Amino acid sequence: MLRRLRPTPRRIAVLVAATIGVGAGVAYAASLNVGSWHLWAGSQTLTKSTCTLSGTTSTTDTYVAQGSPSTNFGTNTTMLVRSNSSSQDWAFVRFDLSSCNIPTTGGADSATLSLTVTSAPGNSRTITVTPVLSSWASGTLTWTAAQSLTYGSATTTFTTGTTTGTKTATVTVDVDNLIKSSSANFGWRLSDGGSGNQTTTFATSNASSNQPQLVVNYEK
Secondary structure (H helix, E strand, O other): OOOOOOOOOOHHHHHHHHHHHHHHHHHHHHHHHHHHHHHHHHHOOOOOHHHHHEOOEEEEEEEEEEOOOOOOOOOOOOEEEEEOOOOOOOEEOOOOOOHHOOOOOEEEEEEEEEEEEEEOOOOOOOEEEEEEEOOOOOOOOHHHOOHHHHOOOOOOOEEEOOEEEEEEEEHHHHHEEEEHHHHOOEEEEEEEOOOOOOEEEEEEOOOOOOOOOOEEEOOO
């Protein structure tokens, strides 16, 4: 004959512990499944690449002169940035990002604008890089027309030094926003808001060498 065991305190404690262990195991398994899903999603392979834009097919640039408000300089091989408060010069440059074929799901890890100073100022200048938010054309832009354009907040600055050579500016935030939003790209304005009458001369895309360049390191 089988004897029925009476539930002593010791047996009750063991049963409770086993039940808790099973419940904990279930909870742990659920947590593991969620954690494993996040781990898988984060380990997807991203394609990283570099796109370099330069030359007349991918670059549009010019400058405008307050002293000649109705003159267009779109075919020049140089563009000027002058600081004179009553006779300023601004340079404009943009690049055709569409040729990089970066999808809106991608992003810029870094974006570097490079410009070559072909004639340096007597004193080192600080050039301000400001995004342009409305349309302009190198063949028609003048000082007067430039006053009607819309501009964003300054992205960055760089110094010219007093010798010729290539200068760089980091414009990653602007390029990344353009990639993700698919917004129209109107490039940047280069200006010198400092005092004095100093001019920095840069090569344009019409020059035979040292043309403006934009290098974008991206992932998609």
